[in-house]
Amino acid sequence: MNFWQFKFNSEYWTNWENIQLGEIEEWQSPKTINKEPNNISINDIVFIYRGSTKVRRGIYFVAKVLNVDFTDKYPIKLKIVKDLRENIFVPENFGFEKVVKKINDLNQNGTYYKFSQNENPKGMYDLIINNKKSIKGVRKKYTKEELTKLANEVFKIYIDKYNKNENLQYSIVQPSNNKKIIHTTASKIPMSNGTAENYSERLFNLWNKLNNFDIHNGLEDCPKLLEEVGIEVFDKKYFLKENILNLITVEKVLEEELKKSKKDTKENRLNRLNDKDKKPPKIEVVSTQYKRNSDVIIEVLERANGTCEKCKNPAPFIRKKDKTPYLEVHHIIRLADNGNDTVENAIAVCPNCHRELHYA
Numbered sequence: 001m002n003f004w005q006f007k008f009n010s011e012y013w014t015n016w017e018n019i020q021l022g023e024i025e026e027w028q029s030p031k032t033i034n035k036e037p038n039n040i041s042i043n044d045i046v047f048i049y050r051g052s053t054k055v056r057r058g059i060y061f062v063a064k065v066l067n068v069d070f071t072d073k074y075p076i077k078l079k080i081v082k083d084l085r086e087n088i089f090v091p092e093n094f095g096f097e098k099v100v101k102k103i104n105d106l107n108q109n110g111t112y113y114k115f116s117q118n119e120n121p122k123g124m125y126d127l128i129i130n131n132k133k134s135i136k137g138v139r140k141k142y143t144k145e146e147l148t149k150l151a152n153e154v155f156k157i158y159i160d161k162y163n164k165n166e167n168l169q170y171s172i173v174q175p176s177n178n179k180k181i182i183h184t185t186a187s188k189i190p191m192s193n194g195t196a197e198n199y200s201e202r203l204f205n206l207w208n209k210l211n212n213f214d215i216h217n218g219l220e221d222c223p224k225l226l227e228e229v230g231i232e233v234f235d236k237k238y239f240l241k242e243n244i245l246n247l248i249t250v251e252k253v254l255e256e257e258l259k260k261s262k263k264d265t266k267e268n269r270l271n272r273l274n275d276k277d278k279k280p281p282k283i284e285v286v287s288t289q290y291k292r293n294s295d296v297i298i299e300v301l302e303r304a305n306g307t308c309e310k311c312k313n314p315a316p317f318i319r320k321k322d323k324t325p326y327l328e329v330h331h332i333i334r335l336a337d338n339g340n341d342t343v344e345n346a347i348a349v350c351p352n353c354h355r356e357l358h359y360a
């Protein structure tokens with residue numbers, strides 16, 4: 001099966017104006033075409049391209065070759081298998097720029113072009129017929145308007161999270177309701193959900209870069225147009241909160257940087273250590289703390305009576321200021337996990353056991 005592009009300008013378009021899906025167009029070749037596509041055969045696929053400057057250029061129909069007989073006055077019979085007049089397929093939007101260039105170089109009087117297989121006409125066919133938003137190896141090019149829609153949505157989500165001092169977690173698509181918002185926007189563009197998530201995360205990196213926030217989720221930078229759009233859409237008045245991050249985010253940043261550093265080569269690490277300013281940059285941190293009940297702490301320490309309630313060893317040292325054994329009071333169910341600040345939910349432990357409880 002071969003794929004063809006038939007191109008008509010407006011003068012030859014009248015035949016196609018009233019045609020309906022499933023109908024057959026008999027192609028009166030010698031009048032409209034300079035020479036026959038003589039190796040066309042039954043079941044080949046024909047994309048009907050309208051090449052006029054007066055209307056949007058693109059594919060208006062997909063047809064299948066029903067019959068070929070060059071002795072006939074109408075040698076090629078085409079059956080319409082897809083009517084795209086309501087939603088014209090513009091091949092260059094889907095990465096078919098080279099093909100479009102070839103089509104545009106063709107004679108205006110109505111002519112044809114046979115695709116070579118490496119131009120991926122099957123991919124184009126799949127895109128059109130199955131309404132796929134993207135296919136492997138073919139990336140849709142988005143317009144500025146489309147990308148602006150996405151960037152606006154990402155910006156809203158980000159500012160909302162940011163104003164609430166929520167953990168930014170290297171991700172804009174978490175929690176799942178953010179993901180849903182992004183998918184809804186994607187369906188309007190249309191963009192695949194995966195691409196929309198990926199682009200959203202890249203916009204999130206761009207935002208952080210513009211704000212000098214040292215948060216990066218490891219994805220590549222925005223494609224050029226997306227970056228331009230992001231810079232336009234992000235409202236500069238929000239840049240004023242420079243370097244204010246919440247504590248969870250700061251810890252997360254370090255955690256991610258540790259991963260990166262560990263993965264890197266020793267040589268790179270040492271090079272960076274040579275370059276690096278020896279004084280660490282200061283950042284302001286917004287954090288949420290719980291006001292703990294002093295009665296609980298004293299009661300638990302009394303219950304423990306100088307012995308770690310986990311390993312049963314004596315406290316490692318005596319406090320200088322009040323000569324009491326040094327133990328730390330740990331909540332069994334964390335306050336952050338809605339645990340109670342009560343004697344029952346707390347144990348007195350040595351510093352080793354305390355670390356173990358948190359990190360082991």
Ligand SMILES: [Zn+2]
Binds near residue numbers: 353
């Ligand atoms: Zn212990």
